Structures are given as structure tokens and as C-alpha cells.
Amino acid sequence: MSDILTIFKEKFGAPAEAVYSAAGRVNLIGEHVDYCGGKVLPAALTLKCRVAVRKNGTNFVRVAATDIPDFAALDLADLSAYKHLKWGCYQAGVADELQKAGYRLAGCDILYDCTVPFGSGLSSSAAIEVATAYALARLGDNPIDKPQLAVLCQKAENNYCGVNCGIMDQFASANGRAGHAILLDCDTLEYEYIPLDLQDCALVLSNCNKPHSLVASKYNERRAEVEEALAAVRGKFDAANLAAVTPAQLEACRADMRPVVYRRARHVVGECARVAESVRVLEAGDLAAFGKLLTASHISLRDDYEVTGAELDALAEAAWAAPGCLGSRMTGAGFGGCTVSLVRKADVEQFIQFVGARYRAAIGYDASFYVAEIADGIIDEADV
Numbered sequence: 001m002s003d004i005l006t007i008f009k010e011k012f013g014a015p016a017e018a019v020y021s022a023a024g025r026v027n028l029i030g031e032h033v034d035y036c037g038g039k040v041l042p043a044a045l046t047l048k049c050r051v052a053v054r055k056n057g058t059n060f061v062r063v064a065a066t067d068i069p070d071f072a073a074l075d076l077a078d079l080s081a082y083k084h085l086k087w088g089c090y091q092a093g094v095a096d097e098l099q100k101a102g103y104r105l106a107g108c109d110i111l112y113d114c115t116v117p118f119g120s121g122l123s124s125s126a127a128i129e130v131a132t133a134y135a136l137a138r139l140g141d142n143p144i145d146k147p148q149l150a151v152l153c154q155k156a157e158n159n160y161c162g163v164n165c166g167i168m169d170q171f172a173s174a175n176g177r178a179g180h181a182i183l184l185d186c187d188t189l190e191y192e193y194i195p196l197d198l199q200d201c202a203l204v205l206s207n208c209n210k211p212h213s214l215v216a217s218k219y220n221e222r223r224a225e226v227e228e229a230l231a232a233v234r235g236k237f238d239a240a241n242l243a244a245v246t247p248a249q250l251e252a253c254r255a256d257m258r259p260v261v262y263r264r265a266r267h268v269v270g271e272c273a274r275v276a277e278s279v280r281v282l283e284a285g286d287l288a289a290f291g292k293l294l295t296a297s298h299i300s301l302r303d304d305y306e307v308t309g310a311e312l313d314a315l316a317e318a319a320w321a322a323p324g325c326l327g328s329r330m331t332g333a334g335f336g337g338c339t340v341s342l343v344r345k346a347d348v349e350q351f352i353q354f355v356g357a358r359y360r361a362a363i364g365y366d367a368s369f370y371v372a373e374i375a376d377g378i379i380d381e382a383d384v
Helices: 002-012 089-100 124-139 146-160 168-175 215-234 247-252 259-283 287-303 310-321 345-363
Strands: 018-029 039-055 060-065 071-075 108-114 180-185 191-195 201-207 325-331 338-344 368-372 379-383
Touching: 002 039, 002 060, 002 108, 018 124, 018 168, 018 259, 018 287, 018 325, 018 338, 039 124, 039 168, 039 259, 039 368, 060 089, 071 089, 089 124, 089 146, 108 124, 124 146, 124 168, 146 168, 168 180, 180 259, 191 259, 201 325, 201 345, 215 259, 247 259, 259 287, 287 310, 287 325, 287 338, 310 325, 310 338, 310 345, 338 345, 345 368
Parallel strands: 060 108
Antiparallel strands: 018 039, 018 379, 039 108, 039 180, 060 071, 180 191, 201 338, 201 368, 325 338
């Protein structure tokens, strides 16, 4: 706590008034189905974006970070002017959406301290957005509705930052609960908390340390492909979205799709079934079955959706062979970022050494590892 407060005073010349945080997230299963109207199973992490804040009596939101020199001053009267910023674009987009939604905004200073690794697939961008939205809402004395804040943050990323993401990342960052995963229906935003009793196991996140160089273009390409698949299905069936399509309906439409489009749709339909089965086995305490579902998800993402890449495949394949590992899959958009592995606690250190050595031998550089703990999403850390 003292470091962020000390740096805040150094950067802004006055003490902070409060510290808030929003979480990074791991999606346990349900990948690339959120924008198809499917259900996902994310959980918030102890990796956080923390913000120290104070009102500054001006019409500007000034944003800075503890670990980079970038600084931006965002004029609340002209928030459309900052889409070009490398640092500050997300914050400007969030402020813009809040203002359009009728939130009262006050000029303020915000210092960011983010422990969610950037480019890891653990949603550092969502954590920044949600922390920003919560701080601005609190400082403007607005009523707090966490699901609504998540929706506004998604709109900011879609409309302002130009990333055509679904709702899952922001929703998990805002609404996470310690010891639970969130079963979120991305079509209706209905959700329930699923107790996550990992028994003698831990979640190990393995970061391939490859930048997400292809994510934006490939992400939008996949969205176009699944929209093409849905259009083909709707030629024969009344389908609200691709996640509502049954395996039998998909097979009936196979001849109407390009082969690559069929494979994309097969992943979505299969992944939705794996989410439902994951909830069932987790509630039954069957971690071995859950681990098998994780592995099946990665294989589908590798073969049918083609969003893994050599690095994530190397991590997953090493994990599958590692002592104490019940299952492993990529998590996030893909083409870089992390895998999530279910590992016996007694074997975690050996798992990290084993996977790390195999990964370096296959790829030529090191992975990073984090033993994840499931946490609350938004937190009021302190009123200073």
C-alpha cells in the first residue's frame, strides 16, 4: 500500500484519497464462445490493477502508472480526442462511455499499479478498464452497479479502442468472488457463482512470454467466420446464436459451410457442451474429469479454432506429460499469453521445473509461472 501512495504523492504533488482495485481473470473453460452467446466459466485472480485516486478540482482526468513514464491528461469536455494514445486510450474510452451513460464525472488524478502481466491473456486491459470505471463512478458519487460497469467497459473497448471483444473479461474483473468461478451467460448476462473447491490441487498459469502479435486481426477474422456459420445455420433452423445450435443441427448444415467455417462452429458447439459438463463435475468434486475437459478444450482450440500457436501448444503438451497435472489448456484469446493447468499441490514445483525445461528446449526462451488464487473482483482497498 505504501509504495502506490508514495509514488502517487511524488507524481501528483498531493496525497491520494482512496485506493481501489479490479482483478485480472482466468477463464477456466469456455474459450471463444462469449461473442457467440455462450456460457463461460471465468474466475477473478489475486493479480490486480490497483488505482490510487483523488479529486483534483479541474475538468481533467490525469492518469499515470507506477512502472512507466507515460502520462495523459484527459479533458472531460473532449473525451473523443484520445483514441490515438498508447497509454490512456482505455481510460479515455471508459470515461467517455460513463459520461454517455449519464454518470457524473469529476476531474481527478489516478495512479495505476498493475500486477496482471501485460499480453498474458489474463485481461490486464479489462482490469485497467474496470478499475478506472469504478474509481470514476465512486469519485463522482454515482450509484454502483458492477454488472453495468462491466458492460460499459466492454463498450469502451469495442467502440473507443476498436477491439471487438465479448463481455467475459470485464464481467469477471468486476464481479469475481473469492473461492468461486462465475458461470456467465454472455447472451443474457445472467450469472451464478459456482463454488471452486480445488481440494489438493492448484491452478498454475504458464505464460509463454510471446507478445500477442496476431490477436487483433485473427480475433476479428474468427468473429467473421462464426457469423458466417450462424448465417448458414439460420438457413435451416431458428437459432438465437451459435451457442444455441445443437451438434445435430450443425451436422445438418455442414454441407452449407466452407470447411474452415464448419470447424470454427464445431469448436463453439463443443466448447459450450464442455462448459456445461465442467459445472457438473466441479459441483460433484470430480477434478480428474474437469482436467480432462481442460485438455479437450485445448485440442479443439488447436485443431478446430486454430488460435493456439507453437508456444501455447508447447506449454500444454509439456503440462500433459508433467507429474501431477490433471489437465491443461490455453486461456484467453490465444496466439500468445497463458495456459491454465490443474496440478496436484504436492507436484507444483516439479511441474514448473518440468514444463519450464521442456518449453525452453522447444521454443528457445523461458516461460513464466504463477500459482493462481481466486479472489474478489472489485475491492475498496482503503480510504486514505
